[in-house]
Amino acid sequence: MCGIVGYVGQKDCAPILVEGLRRLEYRGYDSAGLAVHTGRGVEIVRAVGKLSNLDAALKKNPLSGTTGIGHTRWATHGRPSEANAHPHVAGHVAVVHNGIIENHVQLRRDLESRGVKLQSDTDTEIVAHLIDEAMRQGRTRLSEAVRTALGHVRGAYAIAVVSGDAPDEIVVAKQDSPLVLGIGENENFAASDIPAILAHTRDIILLHDGEMAVLTASHVEISTLEGTRITREHKRIDWSPMQAEKGGYKHFMLKEIHEQPRAIEDTLRGRVDLPNADVVGAEIGLSAELAQRVSRVYFVACGTSAHSAMAGRYWVEQLARIPSTLEIGSEVRTRDPVFVPNDLVVAVSQSGETLDTLAAVKAAKAAGAHVLAVTNVVDSAIARASDGALYTHAGPEIGVASTKCFTSQLAALLMLAIYMGRRRGTLDTDGAHRVLDALWRVPAQMREVLARGEDIKAIAKKYLRTRDMLFLGRGTEFPVALEGALKLKEISYIHAEGYAAGEMKHGPIALIDEDMPVVVVCPRDNQYDKTFSNMEEVKAREGQLIAVCTEGDEDVRALCFSDAAPRSSTRGILSAAEPDVITIPEAANEVQPLLTVLPLQLLAYYMADLKGTDVDQPRNLAKTVTVE
Numbered sequence: 297m298c299g300i301v302g303y304v305g306q307k308d309c310a311p312i313l314v315e316g317l318r319r320l321e322y323r324g325y326d327s328a329g330l331a332v333h334t335g336r337g338v339e340i341v342r343a344v345g346k347l348s349n350l351d352a353a354l355k356k357n358p359l360s361g362t363t364g365i366g367h368t369r370w371a372t373h374g375r376p377s378e379a380n381a382h383p384h385v386a387g388h389v390a391v392v393h394n395g396i397i398e399n400h401v402q403l404r405r406d407l408e409s410r411g412v413k414l415q416s417d418t419d420t421e422i423v424a425h426l427i428d429e430a431m432r433q434g435r436t437r438l439s440e441a442v443r444t445a446l447g448h449v450r451g452a453y454a455i456a457v458v459s460g461d462a463p464d465e466i467v468v469a470k471q472d473s474p475l476v477l478g479i480g481e482n483e484n485f486a487a488s489d490i491p492a493i494l495a496h497t498r499d500i501i502l503l504h505d506g507e508m509a510v511l512t513a514s515h516v517e518i519s520t521l522e523g524t525r526i527t528r529e530h531k532r533i534d535w536s537p538m539q540a541e542k543g544g545y546k547h548f549m550l551k552e553i554h555e556q557p558r559a560i561e562d563t564l565r566g567r568v569d570l571p572n573a574d575v576v577g578a579e580i581g582l583s584a585e586l587a588q589r590v591s592r593v594y595f596v597a598c599g600t601s602a603h604s605a606m607a608g609r610y611w612v613e614q615l616a617r618i619p620s621t622l623e624i625g626s627e628v629r630t631r632d633p634v635f636v637p638n639d640l641v642v643a644v645s646q647s648g649e650t651l652d653t654l655a656a657v658k659a660a661k662a663a664g665a666h667v668l669a670v671t672n673v674v675d676s677a678i679a680r681a682s683d684g685a686l687y688t689h690a691g692p693e694i695g696v697a698s699t700k701c702f703t704s705q706l707a708a709l710l711m712l713a714i715y716m717g718r719r720r721g722t723l724d725t726d727g728a729h730r731v732l733d734a735l736w737r738v739p740a741q742m743r744e745v746l747a748r749g750e751d752i753k754a755i756a757k758k759y760l761r762t763r764d765m766l767f768l769g770r771g772t773e774f775p776v777a778l779e780g781a782l783k784l785k786e787i788s789y790i791h792a793e794g795y796a797a798g799e800m801k802h803g804p805i806a807l808i809d810e811d812m813p814v815v816v817v818c819p820r821d822n823q824y825d826k827t828f829s830n831m832e833e834v835k836a837r838e839g840q841l842i843a844v845c846t847e848g849d850e851d852v853r854a855l856c857f858s859d860a861a862p863r864s865s866t867r868g869i870l871s872a873a874e875p876d877v878i879t880i881p882e883a884a885n886e887v888q889p890l891l892t893v894l895p896l897q898l899l900a901y902y903m904a905d906l907k908g909t910d911v912d913q914p915r916n917l918a919k920t921v922t923v924e
């Protein structure tokens with residue numbers, strides 16, 4: 297996830313572009329750059345790090361002109377460096393891009409075989425060269441060259457392009473990554489998101505997938521990538537700048553919860569090979585030879601990442617049949633564990649900076665283990681300290697409570713388990729196809745679950761005055777139960793505990809009475825009957841059941857009906873006639889955790905918001921924990 301912005305008009309564009317990028321910094325901030333028509337052609341200035349570094353670079357090398365594009369980057373291909381920062385240049389053409397080009401490896405090879413020398417590790421530079429080639433092959437209009445180049449590209453993109461040969465225009469195009477156009481008086485804008493242009497215009501046009509536009513100071517000409525002209529009226533936006541930054545959502549956390557379908561799509565993009573029922577090895581960070589040789593997989597992580605790692609452990613055991621274990625980062629440091637050379641240590645960390653996980657990685661490396669980082673930040677400390685990296689593509693997460701990074705980690709770890717299972721022959725074509733197909737359908741199913749937000753909010757209202765909550769789940773729903781409890785305590789400050797449902801009778805059952813809400817994650821899977829029995833045990837002790845189950849499960853629904861007439865318990869919990877049941881669509885067992893966690897994230901969110909806590913920055917917590 298990166299931010300792009302473009303301006304064409306009569307004003308000096310560099311300050312407008314930099315200010316626009318500042319409003320998009322939430323989309324990424326590892327490097328930034330501008331390309332501006334200065335009268336001497338297109339000139340670029342780029343800098344690694346936050347925008348203040350670009351400001352400083354522009355003071356040294358000012359860019360003056362009225363047409364330009366800018367970019368703030370969140371690396372997906374290639375570490376954060378000046379060479380990898382956008383804009384990327386080929387001939388007279390400069391390009392900024394947000395998205396992931398799936399066939400970049402093949403396109404790079406093709407370009408190199410034609411003698412092109414690429415300067416960066418990015419997928420974007422390839423697009424710049426394809427456009428430049430098309431221009432040199434006689435596509436005299438920039439828009440025609442862009443159209444020709446995009447004909448070779450597969451994947452997600454929002455691009456903005458300028459060329460020294462077309463000093464008064466910007467060409468933009470979009471497929472699966474956001475792009476808005478801003479309509480002004482003798483000036484026009486393009487950006488990844490509305491906040492970047494809100495200070496200049498409130499009249500916007502949303503570009504659709506498969507469309508491109510040519511922007512000049514006085515015109516916006518929209519067409520399909522095939523060349524059909526499109527007329528679209530602009531819309532007036534009345535959001536405040538703050539609302540716009542959160543995409544109209546009240547909090548970043550809620551926005552990020554709703555970004556999960558897109559985050560999963562981006563994490564799967566270019567990695568799932570459905571026709572061959574496999575996962576693309578080059579993207580996994582682990583060689584086929586190593587995948588075959590590993591004798592144990594040792595997951596290390598903290599907090600939410602430890603919950604996704606726990607699911608990863610279950611999948612590696614089930615699909616690749618490799619003995620696996622999970623250790624909390626801080627305990628690895630404390631315990632001096634024994635690693636052996638054929639251990640694969642998988643370090644899971646959203647930030648890639650968590651000190652306890654980093655220390656575990658260093659200890660494992662020192663002991664001779666091979667380390668694979670699963671992280672959302674390219675070239676982060678944990679990625680650098682590891683032998684390979686499998687990147688999630690969730691984009692920056694701003695809410696302290698992790699949501700989209702958790703589900704992206706689940707998707708990445710499930711792909712890792714499938715990849716290893718295929719290499720080791722424990723997962724046949726049919727089995728792999730079944731799971732990959734289910735994974736591919738998850739984003740659409742997530743959208744269905746997220747549409748049930750109002751029902752979840754109604755449940756949250758009922759339990760607002762509770763002081764404690766239990767969360768139960770079995771198998772891969774156990775980490776989901778742990779995650780649901782962690783989300784609730786982090787942001788609402790309500791005491792919550794997650795347990796393996798089978799563990800309830802070994803202690804927690806003593807807590808259950810009419811004042812104890814118990815959230816049970818009970819989709820139709822191979823653990824269903826046992827978890828259902830646990831729900832009956834809760835009900836027998838008058839606990840308040842809240843269930844996450846599969847659509848159409850009338851048994852769970854009937855069980856969650858309260859026999860008693862509506863009444864208040866001592867803590868004000870109302871046992872109502874309507875059962876507290878949230879459903880997920882039918883899905884293969886393996887992908888259910890990506891769906892069942894969504895209602896729990898929303899439950900925590902609404903309980904916190906209704907209580908009025910600081911959802912995005914809960915007390916005492918930090919987004920990145922770089923202390924012991």
Ligand code: M6R
Pocket residue numbers: 598599600601644645646647648649650653696697698699786917918919920921
């Ligand atoms: O960046 P990491 O994934 O390594 O962070 C680990 C934990 O600090 C983090 O998951 C924490 O538990 C979050 N606040 C959870 O919402």
